Amino acid sequence: MRMTSHPILSMVIGRIGLGLLSLLIVSLVIFFSVELLPGSYASAILGQTATPEAVAAMEEKLGLNQPAVLRYLAWLGGAATGDLGMSFAGRPVMTVLGPRLMNTVSLAAITALIAVPLAIMLGILCARFRGRFIDRFLSTSTLASISVPEFFVAYVVMMVLAVKLQWFPSMAGIRNSMDFGEQLYRMVLPILTLLLVILAHMVRNTRAAILSVMASPYVEMARLKGEPEGRVVMRQALPNAIGPIASVVALNLAYLISGVVVIEVVFVYPGVGQAMIDAVRNRDVPVIQACALIFATAYIGFNLIADIISIVSNPRLLHPR
């Protein structure tokens, strides 16, 4: 890559290019692996009324008798211009997924707003008071919550807070007709579960990132110059730990969009994950592909941002040798 007068700009453009390339490869994988799913939409929908004529009539209606390569190109062309096509049930995919995506994004956003500052704060605390009670307590409890599967956390939360104490509803089935307050009230349990799941990861990585910087000679130097420990952590160590922290935050934000399928199912939360399960059950291929593409875009997008943040925060990475 030729260095221009704006190294950051050219780096950002290069990264975005790489991101788009990965997205293209992912789209190929998505399209052709969905093709490999056994069973067809027609037989899934018609069930025990699926006579061969009925199946053939439906497949022709949906254009499934076209070669796969042609269908891929048409789909890719549409997706590039923001048109994800029609679901097999005859509604535009964006109409099907739009409200679901909004729900997933709002759950993710609220969780992130609480989780990210909290995790970084706790991580810093652990690093600052390394080996003390607060550090050991947080390390053990976060390790425990990482070690159990998310659905288990979800069921425990539900059993205690919904079934036994009856403080919160067991179902987070929010609907358009509810006002924001009620929606928020219903979202408490999934948010709490997600917090328990992602906090641990972020706290531990923040702590590790800061501690590794704390071991460097310049931190030692700062200490020798008599800087108070808190100031050393906040002013000397933290800025240089932003790169690794950004990547773990990005990873968890991507998880909040694409990895919450299980949580959505357990709490009956109408998000994209549930929509995808529904689509897989019905073999509604355009919706499956759109969900997979949305998830892939979220992953690649967040990682791209994390990359850019860590490079910008550490100018040495701009000039790799």
Next chain:
Amino acid sequence: MNESHHRQMDDLASRLRRGQISRRAFLAQSAALLASGALAGIPGIARAQGGEPKSGGFMRLGLHNASQNDNLDPGTWSTSWTGAGFNGAVYNNLVEILPDGSAEGDLAESWETGAGATVWRFTLRKGITFHDGRSLTAEDVRQSFLHHMKPDSTSGARAIVQQIADIQIEGSDVVVFTLSEGNADFPYLLSDYHLSVFPALEGGGIDTTSGMGTGAFLLDSFEPGIALRLVRNPNYHKNNKPYLDEVEFISVPDATARLNALLTGEVDFIQDVDIRNVPMIEGSADFHVQRVPGLRHFSFDMDTRVAPFDNPDVRLALKYALDRDDVIEKVFLGEGRKGNDNPVSQIQKFWHEMPQRDYSVEKAKEHLAKAGMDSVSVDLHVAENAFAGAIEAAVLYQEHAAAAGISINVVREAADGYWENVWLKKPFAAVDWFGRATVDWLFSTIYTTGAPWNAGWSNARFDELHALARAETDDAKRTAYYAEMQQIVHDDGNILTVAFVDWRNAISNKIGYGEVGGLMPLDNMRICERWWRKD
């Protein structure tokens, strides 16, 4: 419970079957037996709950089969969500099946047919209006049927409407159907949930977007795959109905979440309760488990074109080699009715009672010897979704059959794609049959020669009787024909029925209901207008 109670109950049940007592009397007397503590825990008795219907209140149903693709086009409906939420609440059929299994006019006031049962004349009830106040006419009915009869139709009712050759209307309240061949069960078929009556559009077609029906409830709000809210139609054509002011359908796909939703009072009704959760619900004072005998049955089906299943004696040997009691006790935890190699359910009109076929190593060996073999080895294909417990049932069957010199190799298939790649493709496989509302429909889609889901079985006498029974309007003759047909399937057929299963729902004790129909789930899809709230 003791032996004499068992006998009293059996006696009651057989009198009910022979028609000597009404269903209501049966329920009253069996309830009395129950009250004496005799029958606690006997599955299969859907008791009426809550005395006289009461008006007002609401009910919330937690169902697992909502889809974001759900819409108001009746041709696309295939679930209890769409069946009970749209067909059974917002719309009506010409004919309704009552809980006791008889057909009664719904939008139709009466009907008549001539000899041969090819021409059917339906007269509509007077004064029925759609939710927007427009009167129902014969043209609405005609267009609603034509909707499923388009040449490129993908409707789930395609197989039913294919037998209609012509529909004419006379005036505003008579519809005449001409069938391509006689069918004495035609009124029954018109109760199919796809065949809802919609308002016709100017210039043909029906209005599948506005949600204007003739039904007991107005469509208040609908979010596909999430929730459906219905409110009472004050101008409904049936006296006093509906009882509830409001019904809400809530999608809860996960079984544990569904159970929790019931236990925490988020819903009043959940369907398809996992058998492992039954004791927990029955131990609670606030909920009960309802078991409604249905048509659904689990079976092992044989392709009679393939050796050794082409030999009727091998088929009989296989039928005798299964210990159904053992499977029901161990796999279904007692939740199920023993199969008798007859796909017709005991709740169906024309069901023919035959001596129960039981596990018998001697008889299995005897039939094997008749086929000229002393041992046989077969592959049985199963998957976890072939039916709930299919793999465990097959493994037990393997043990049972080994004693008779039959070696069964259980082949575990992938659940995904089982119905496309294994069912009707492998010669011996586990099947989950939903059944069909009429015996004729069941036989003509699955058992006659060349029927769409027939695994190769063909019996000339069976086909002959099928044609005779179909056009016969004399019930006594039909009863005889169907009895013989069921005997033929039992002795010669390719189906090994393991068990019939009930619709197993868990319900809040605040909800009341009368007799419950089991031909289709959710009280024949009429749960919204038939049930009520007690508090």
